[in-house]
Amino acid sequence: MGQKTHPLGFRIGITEDWRSRWYASKKEFGDLLVEDQKIRLFINTEYKSAAIDKIEIERTRDQVVVFLHSARPGIIIGRKGQEIDRLKARLEDQFGRRMEVKIIEINNPFRRAQLVAEDISQQLSKRGSFRRAIKRTLDQVMEAGVNGVKVQLSGRLGGAEMSRCEKASRGSIPLSTLQRRVDYGFAIAKTAQGVIGVKVWVDLGDYADEENSDGAYAETGQASKRPKRSHKR
Structure with missing residues (x-):
């Protein structure tokens, strides 16, 4: 689920x-x-x-x-x-x-998963290192005061011959309950070697928290x- x-x-x-x-x-x-x-x-x-x-x-x-x-x-x-x-x-x-x-x-754009995904895709389109982009993004999102973040990249990462999937996460991302506000974003990075898909999940806490707005x-x-x-x- x-x-x-x-x-x-x-x-x-x-x-x-x-x-x-x-x-x-x-x-x-x-x-x-x-x-x-x-x-x-x-x-x-x-x-x-x-x-x-x-x-x-x-x-x-x-x-x-x-x-x-x-x-x-x-x-x-x-x-x-x-x-x-x-x-x-x-x-x-x-x-x-x-x-x-x-x-x-x-x-605070780092609390919105779609904006985080687009930021990563822009870094990849400018030929930035995908590992550096992931690490930097995880640090910035966690500093924004969220409970957790997960990033997944799929494609020819680093110009590799075969496409693969790279995942990284910090904190908690509970995906099996509807009472947690899990924001999701997807973006596409167009590089010289091909297209890289960027998925981002951000846990903003319970819906009951007024701080979420x-x-x-x-x-x-x-x-x-x-x-x-x-x-x-």
């Missing part, structure tokens, strides 16, 4: 909230689901350097609200909010809907408290 199941997909609807929160009829559901994926792909492609951890989407009858969890919100907001207005206009032109973009700032809510650069939502999808 702990080895073959996606940690986030396993917890969604139980202890994790849905990434897309809306209701639709059977006729519209498929089209809206594909549109959500296109929105995520468009934003991730255009803002690769913004360190986006995840994208949440909420829909009403006439509006789409996109929440961007980013460690570098200044890149998305731009000077005087010009860039976020440009992003909003491009989304409205491409998808033909009224859009609203909200930024959720991530204070390490993101400050901000809209167009102004921080405020994120509202609670009772309806889940």
